Amino acid sequence: GERFDVELLFVCAAFHDLGLLKKFSSTADRFEGYASSTYMWENAAGKKFWVKYHFKTEQGVQNFTDAEARAMRAEDLDYQRRDLWEASARKDYPTWRLEMQIMPYEDAANYRFNPFDITKVWPHKDYPLIPIGRMVLDRNPDNFFAQVTQVAFEVANFIPGIGPSLDRMVLGRLFAYGDSARYRDGANYDQLPINKPIVEVHNYNKDGPMRYHHSGNQPVYAPNSYGGPRADPQRYRDPSWFVEAGEIMRTAYMAHKDDDDFIQPGTLYRQVMSPTDRDHLVENIVWHLSQGVERFIQERAITEYWGKVDSDLGTRVARGLGITAPQPTGGR
Structure with a gap:
């Protein structure tokens, strides 16, 4: 198979327990929504900011293990949808808190990685979450x-x-x-x-x-002489930005100093995941790599992929697959 390093942070999250949502409902815990894309805000004074949206559950998060998810898939494919429906029906409304990360417009050009790269997250210590509202699912559809x-x-x-x-x-x-x-x-x-x-x-x-x-x-x-609608750009102008060389063209992004696809996944593994989270990540990776995957692809996944995220992760995956893997170049 082909290797796509740019997706590595998402892949780590998907193989981690975060990728195995257990319930939507408000009696149990539920999932959170994170902005992958960046948008722009412009205030009445014309000052611009780059922003990311985050929907944070007010009940915490609870997830399946990989084994539990496989068992539920066989037992009840509609488990999560029914759980969400029943929570709203009994007026135990699922609720999320909307929080924003806001970056001053001028920060983007020289930030340590490209803030518009959809595969990267903005560290909260640089741009902390700011609560601005709530989203409540207070009724079910009629049809x-x-x-x-x-x-x-x-x-x-x-x-x-x-x-x-x-x-x-x-x-x-x-x-x-x-x-x-x-x-x-x-x-x-x-x-x-x-x-x-x-x-x-x-x-x-x-x-x-x-x-x-x-x-x-x-x-x-438009325009026409018969009273047809016309735009009001003074009141409702489209937010825009100044385009400098290299910003909008069919080329790769201009690289920033930390535009390395392995830095954030490594930080996730070493600093964010608990020991149990790391155990489950390894177990999930090993299980999927064991499903009819050829040996040379398993070895490449270790030396060129997981081992570059973190040397301990690569070693543990290799051990689970019964492989003696060399230390990957660039491993941490």
């Missing part, structure tokens, strides 16, 4: 298809003061999410009740299959 299957989330739908960053995943998703909605729900997906804006929208969208709201004989071009 699953109409209100869940047809829902369309579109990254490009920003309210004034919020915009994209140089994060290339965000820039791709500005197009991709709306395109996905058009494919799934049709050209007029934003007229479905679950997707329709709360306030009236004035624009020049028209026609397409299943369109039922229209603007009469309004001209289809």
Whole structure:
């Protein structure tokens, strides 16, 4: 198989207990949501900041072990969905606290790693979490298809003061999410009740299959002389940034001094995970690498991947696979 070092932090989290959510419900513990992408905020004075969103459970976190997850998969595939539904039905509402990491606009250029790299997290000691609100799931859908299957989330739908960053995943998703909605729900997906804006929208969208709201004989071009809607860029301008050389082009990111794909996974293993967490991580990696994986790929996974995250991790995985692995170059 191919090796993708840039995904290593996510892979460590997925093979750790964090990747094995046990329950959504508020009687047990539940999962947390972390921003991978970076966005921009702009205040009324025009001052800009880079931000990440975090949704922190107010009940703590509880996860399956890998063995428990495999057993539950065989027993009840809808276990988590039913748990979430039942919690809301009995008014034991699942709740998350919204906390933000906020980076001054000027910090990004010389920060020690690229803050727009989706594979990196911002250390809390540099940019501590700031609570700003709560999200409460206080009711269940009346009709699953109409209100869940047809829902369309579109990254490009920003309210004034919020915009994209140089994060290339965000820039791709500005197009991709709306395109996905058009494919799934049709050209007029934003007229479905679950997707329709709360306030009236004035624009020049028209026609397409299943369109039922229209603007009469309004001209289809702007500006026009017949009272059609027009943008108000003074009140609702799009947040933007100054583009310097190398920021927006089809090349790799400009490297910062700590843009090493193994630094943050190593820190996660050594400083964040408990001894039990590390035991489970090793067990999960060994189990998956034992499922029909060829020996030379197992060896490469140790010397070129897990051993570079941390030499102890590489040694333990090798031992679990019955391999005497050489010390990887760059191991910690």
